[in-house]
Amino acid sequence: MSEQSKPLALVTGVGPGTGTAVVRRFVEGGYRVAMLARDAERLAALAAELPDTIAMPCDVTDLAALEAAIGQVGSPKVVVHNAVGGAFGSFMDIDPEVLRRNFEINTMALLHLARLTTPAMVAAGEGALIVTGNTSAQRGKTHFAGFAPSKAAQRILAESIARDLGPKGVHVAYLIIDAVIDLPWQRERLPDAPDDFFIHPASIADEVFHLAHQARDAWSFLAEIRPFHEPW
Numbered sequence: 001m002s003e004q005s006k007p008l009a010l011v012t013g014v015g016p017g018t019g020t021a022v023v024r025r026f027v028e029g030g031y032r033v034a035m036l037a038r039d040a041e042r043l044a045a046l047a048a049e050l051p052d053t054i055a056m057p058c059d060v061t062d063l064a065a066l067e068a069a070i071g072q073v074g075s076p077k078v079v080v081h082n083a084v085g086g087a088f089g090s091f092m093d094i095d096p097e098v099l100r101r102n103f104e105i106n107t108m109a110l111l112h113l114a115r116l117t118t119p120a121m122v123a124a125g126e127g128a129l130i131v132t133g134n135t136s137a138q139r140g141k142t143h144f145a146g147f148a149p150s151k152a153a154q155r156i157l158a159e160s161i162a163r164d165l166g167p168k169g170v171h172v173a174y175l176i177i178d179a180v181i182d183l184p185w186q187r188e189r190l191p192d193a194p195d196d197f198f199i200h201p202a203s204i205a206d207e208v209f210h211l212a213h214q215a216r217d218a219w220s221f222l223a224e225i226r227p228f229h230e231p232w
Contacts, residue, residue: 010034010076013083021201034073060109075120087146094146106150121170128171128212173211178226
């Protein structure tokens with residue numbers, strides 16, 4: 001299959017963990033992948049390593065930059081919104097500007113991505129928009145006041161988009177990751193945690209790929225993944 005004949009996936013938030021794993025999974029699955037993140041050096045290194053990848057340094061909160069990036073790469077068949085803004089603190093402790101910024105990354109960027117990419121999917125009669133979330137989208141713990149409200153809003157926005165686009169042939173799904181992702185800084189934070197306490201980025205990527213390719217008669221909207229020993 002030639003490069004141009006391969007379908008295009010667009011992934012935001014291509015950091016060293018989940019984002020990179022998602023890129024790898026879609027390349028393995030036969031896609032060209034446009035990679036969006038602010039770290040141009042990381043994207044360039046990944047593009048040099050992986051075939052069929054396009055480095056697009058971009059802050060997803062900058063609408064003009066997002067429009068330009070999508071305009072350069074063309075119409076994706078799959079969009080994965082993995083960019084995330086997070087912060088810890090109670091409602092009295094957080095800087096209100098941090099919460100506003102997290103809304104821009106988590107919620108407003110999703111709105112802009114959907115508006116910029118899904119009309120072409122509707123015209124083609126197929127496509128998928130997958131959003132990576134976490135349990136903060138479903139509950140507000142004391143020290144998540146600077147983060148959880150934006151993820152809850154993101155989930156509700158995704159559901160609104162799903163109800164609009166599903167009948168038009170475009171699958172929208174929200175993946176809740178109820179786990180600590182296996183990253184070096186998490187290992188340092190939890191040095192006594194066993195290996196099976198963590199969820200591996202590649203396992204998350206497998207589920208993202210699966211959601212993007214579900215049969216039309218069995219689409220999921222809300223999906224959850226967690227390590228086997230976690231209580232339900």
